Amino acid sequence: MTESPGFTWQDDFSIDHRTMDETHREFVECVHALLTVEDDQLEQALNSFTEHAHRHFGEEDVAMRETVYGSAGCHIDEHAAVLKSAYEVRAMLVEGRTQVVRSFAQALVNWFPAHVRVMDQGLARWLVQRQLGGSPVVIQRRRAVIG
DSSP states (O other): OOOOOOOOOOGGGOOSOHHHHHHHHHHHHHHHHHHHSOGGGHHHHHHHHHHHHHHHHHHHHHHHHHTTOTTHHHHHHHHHHHHHHHHHHHHHHHTTOHHHHHHHHHHHHHHHHHIIIIIIHHHHHHHHHHHHSSOOOOOOOOOOOOO
8 A cells, every 4th residue: 555644634624513523523534544544454444434424424414304404405415425435435345446445535535625614514504503593603713814
């Protein structure tokens, strides 16, 4: 296996929803394992990722359906697409195609930040609104402007 930089949690991934942030940290850890474990451990890492994704996406999907979240359709579709890909990758791994797992993991690294910022941030705000009856106040650090 070639050395991979892995995937680590970044503060930008936080959506200020404790439960979702904890689940997202687990997601990052699972993807990191897919990128960095030895080839003989890939099957277990992929199984762990798939189990995590089923639980993670299932919890979000149920929350969206139960609260009649307006943007649930495309969000649920994205989850389903990731799970479908995971099953396809599993079948290729059985054939010994380890590089497909690494490519899948890299695709997840590329997909995750935008999914969190757009889809999950919206869901988190919706859930807090439903719980509290209003919009949450989010305080963020100012980002340095370069240029």
